[in-house]
Amino acid sequence: MKKIMLLLLIGTSFVIAKGKLNIIDINKAEELYKGKKTLFIDARPYKKYQIGTIMGSVNITPKLYEEQKRFLPINRIANIVTYCGGYACKLSDKIAAKLQKAGYKNVFVYKGGYPEWKAKGKPTMGLVRKSKAQTGPYKPTLDPITVNGVQLYLLPEDGEANEDGLVDQFWLYGQMKDGKNPPKGVHIVDTRKAKQYNAEHIKGATNAPFDTKKETMDTSKFPKDGIIVLHCNSGVVSVDARRSIKDEELKKRVFIYDISYVCDKKNKNCKLTPNEAL
Known part of the structure; x- marks a missing residue:
């Protein structure tokens, strides 16, 4: 047949x-x-x-x-x-x-x-690969912007700042590598499920799970100062989480950190690797 x-x-x-x-x-x-x-x-x-x-x-x-x-x-x-x-x-x-x-x-x-x-x-996108262009201190492509008293760099798109709230991951990685805490005024929020967050998470990050079924996230406990930087471990959940925010004023100070990481069993040592658009 x-x-x-x-x-x-x-x-x-x-x-x-x-x-x-x-x-x-x-x-x-x-x-x-x-x-x-x-x-x-x-x-x-x-x-x-x-x-x-x-x-x-x-x-x-x-x-x-x-x-x-x-x-x-x-x-x-x-x-x-x-x-x-x-x-x-x-x-x-x-x-x-x-x-x-x-x-x-x-x-x-x-x-x-x-x-x-x-x-x-x-x-x-892809993980960072070592090259001559990446040796020495990283220099952001765009000029910094200041949001709610915090200076940050956004990821460029066609020569301009992207519209999806993507932080320049290489810049933020440079601020947080080797186990450093996030810069002052930068609040890292893990959007994965509580179980995943408890198993491993970036140093200094808090947890606000994004409900993928209802497409909602509880933002009531977000800090009032500085900026909020959402992340997961793939980019998908954090992007959807930011899009779900209805409060436009809050959304203006919410950004996304495109980073991959692996932590040891005790969650004491996490290796961060910024993702790179190829």
């Missing part, structure tokens, strides 16, 4: 229902990405993920799925896009199948994956 493939045209993008998998092209992937309500999952091994991945993605591999599934949204109707190393790669198919088995209803497989996304100049 021949396999039935259903082609659904959506503008210039498409979704192919092949068996149980929904295959999408780069146009549909970008449409979902810009909608900012979709979780992107890189199914490749961690070493490849840390070198370069689609901006805001989390890393969940078929081999480590049971350990990493804690990063998945609670809402089973959330949009999820899986991808890996291109059209010949099957890892994204395997993750998509596991997600569907777990009850997720809106799972898409972007077959072009990271290679195509990067080649088309779409937003990417």
Whole structure:
């Protein structure tokens, strides 16, 4: 019996229902990405993920799925896009199948994956790699701004400050590396679940979990002074948390710190690594 493939045209993008998998092209992937309500999952091994991945993605591999599934949204109707190393790669198919088995209803497989996304100049990120340009003191690209009495640097985008509240992670990393506390007036807030926060967190950070199902976060205990810098360990949760803030005055002094970190078992030593747009 021949396999039935259903082609659904959506503008210039498409979704192919092949068996149980929904295959999408780069146009549909970008449409979902810009909608900012979709979780992107890189199914490749961690070493490849840390070198370069689609901006805001989390890393969940078929081999480590049971350990990493804690990063998945609670809402089973959330949009999820899986991808890996291109059209010949099957890892994204395997993750998509596991997600569907777990009850997720809106799972898409972007077959072009990271290679195509990067080649088309779409937003990417990766861990800092040593180079001559990164030796010596880091110098921010943009001039500093002052918010609520605190001087900070924002991450540039097309030569100007970005509109998503992303702090220049290299600048803040320089202020906090080697176990230092955050600069005066900078309040680091971990937006992950309390259990994750208690297991490990950046020195000096407090916890304000973002409810991914209700898309809300309790900001009542946020300090009145200085600025609030949200972070998680992938970028996805903290970005959504900031977007959920309805108080526009508060939002003006809330920013995002795009940082990855690993702590020891006693949570005394955390190695911070700022993520870098490639």
